Amino acid sequence: MGKIAAGASSALVSLRVLGEAGVIRPYSPKKLVGLGATLRRWGTGPAGGFISLAVRAPHAVGLVDELGELTWSELDSRTNALAHALRGRGVAQGGSVALMCRNHRGFVETSIAVAKLGADALYLNTAFAGPQLTEVLERESPDLLVHDEEFTELLSGVEGVDRVLAWTDEAPADGTVTLERLIGAGDEAPLDPPARHGRVVILTSGTTGTPKGAPRKEAGLSAAVSMLSRMQLRTGWRTHIAAPLFHTWGYAHYMLAMLLGSTIVLRRTFDPEQCLATVVDQRCDSIVVIPVMMQRILRLPAETLRHHDLSHVKAVAASGSALPGDLATAWMDQFGDTLYNIYGSTEVSWVSIATPEDLREAPDSAGRPPYATVVRILDEDGEALPRGESGRIFVGNDLLFEGYTGGGHKEVLDGLMSTGDVGRIGDDGRLYVEGRDDDMIVSGGENVFPQEVEDCLARHDAVHEAAAIGVDDDDFGKRLRAFVVLTGPDAADEDTLREHVKANLARYKVPRDFVFLDELPRNATGKVLKKDLDAD
Structure with missing residues (x-):
């Protein structure tokens, strides 16, 4: 009876959430038959989802890009x-x-x-x-x-x-x-x-920094119900997905579009003023961004910001990295209280969602878990920690990935998967993410592992050894600073090493600045003491 009651309760929540979003609404008997047949034959992934839109609203505009509109x-x-x-x-x-x-x-x-x-x-x-x-x-x-x-x-x-x-x-x-x-x-x-x-395989980075494939099967309605339970998105909206579609965050909203029937508005590259102009010209109801895009927009001249009226925008969905400093309040002061910040990862999807109310009351929080999501803070032994104590963040939901394509997996304890982050549940019940539980940093929404950069630098003939750490950055949240011991006093300069990294790694992994040392601090076993490296 307990399972039956739980199933009925879950179904009621899903019906309520999907009803409020406008997904559940009257259709003609003929259209209902067509939709049912489509989803039975094709499933709820990209094939079935987008075919069903051709049944539901064949003449509605589905996509807008630089080449025009497509129904x-x-x-x-x-x-x-x-x-x-x-x-x-x-x-x-x-x-x-x-x-x-x-x-x-x-x-x-x-x-x-x-x-x-x-x-x-x-x-x-x-x-x-x-x-x-x-x-x-x-x-x-x-x-x-x-x-x-x-x-x-x-x-x-x-x-x-x-x-x-x-x-x-x-x-x-x-x-x-x-x-x-x-x-x-x-x-x-x-x-x-x-x-x-x-399946869809989205590339991420493993603990070694090598890009790994994180495959995802069709998520079904549970993924949408989870997000929509704490984010006000509605059917038929026009949404400008500025976040890259190859990212989990951009991809998530591309998938939501097939459920909500949202018109997807795209631009090949991001430019802050063009983004505002696109939202205004296309009368977009929602915007999907990563935090660095918000920062670049807010740095536009005041006159430019005033010229683009976003009062018609009902939701700005941000994810990919933490919102630094007062970015959340500064954004809402400029454009209104429509900002939602989502904390998650490729492996576990969304973990918590901060609503505009959360961001006003606790702008440094990650909000609260959405529907059907369990968040636990565990110590090194896997024991649950009480509110206020920091530990490793573990998550349970229906969206956990099944392991990397090249082998390996995230740590799982009692059905909960590690996010790789450290955080705490505050007295207010909100999640506060305090940092990585390893050396990884997030720069402009991208995962960066110092070890990969260190290895790249060490392969340069002029470099004897190197270490890298993350330091705060106003634009990207974090950036890399490299500490290098050269083979000779004039063996290389910053520009030479920067170009070397750029030629071998993604541009977001290139250190912004370099510090040249005579030697790296090490402990008795030869391990580099990164805590002794100057981050100021």
Whole structure:
């Protein structure tokens, strides 16, 4: 009886949350039959979700980017054509397609088409350097690589993978394969559902700093109910997803769009003034950002900020890193109390959500857990700690990932997964995240491991040894500072070492500044004492 009661209670909460969001509403009997058949055949992932939108609202605008508008019906037809064309190029059920694309229709259409084939989509970080890309692609072995033209040279060292250009400023005259050409030549006829639903693999970094693949299966309604239980998003809104779609945060809102029927507004790159203009011109109801974007917007001239009226915006959803200093209150003072800050990770999804009320009362908090989410603070022995005491943050929900594609997993205790962070539950019941439980730092929404940077520096002929630590940064939350012992007094300078790291790692892993030392402080066993390095 207890399980029955719990199930009934859960169903009631889901109905209430989805009803308030406008997802549950009257449909004609014919449309209901069509929706039911679609979801039974295709599931609730990108394939079934976006096909259902073509049934629910075929003529509604589904996507807007620099190339114009696409209705849900057009997206369905175009992704059918693309799926047929990709199948003709060898992509099959159980295969995989890698995407290195910025925010535009090519990313969305490829993701849907790949899902219709029952293949996996591997999202590549557009800031990766060549060596990282080579390593990831060798490990993941995709059947096809879809990328924007600007990454062609960067990917020149990757061999043995079929390629398609997703975005080009001008259609190539040499017959180069592009998404538009594949769609134009493809068959728009509906496909049969695959026996196997594809996964999405989002790259993250493991404890060694090497990019790892964190696969995700279809989350279903539970993921949406969890977020919507503490964030006021509504069906039919226009949402500007400024956060990168290859990130967990941008991807989450791309997936929410198929449930809410939100019009997805995209721009290939982020510019603070263009972002405001896009939100105003497109009359967006919500904005999806990472904190550094908020900082760049607030640094615009006061006249520019006054010129862009965001009073129609109902929700600004931020995630990716902690909100530094008074960023939350400064943002709300400028644009109104519509800011939601989400704390989570690729592995555990969202852990807690700070509402505008939370951010006004406790701007340094991460808010409270959403529906069906358990957060525990555990000590080193796995024992629960009382409120006010700091320890490791562990989470339980329906959204936990199942392990990295290359092997390995996050620590799990009694069904709860480690976030890798240290924090506490305050007396007010809110979660306060105090930092990483290892050396990892988050810079501009990106995970950075000092060890990876140290190893890169040590491979330079002029470097004897190196160490790196995270220091506070007004723009990015944290940045790296490198401490270097050179092989000779004039063996290298800051610019030389900075360019060396930039050539081998993503740009967000390049130290902002360097300190040259005669030797690194070490303990008796030879371990570098990072606490003795000067962070001021």
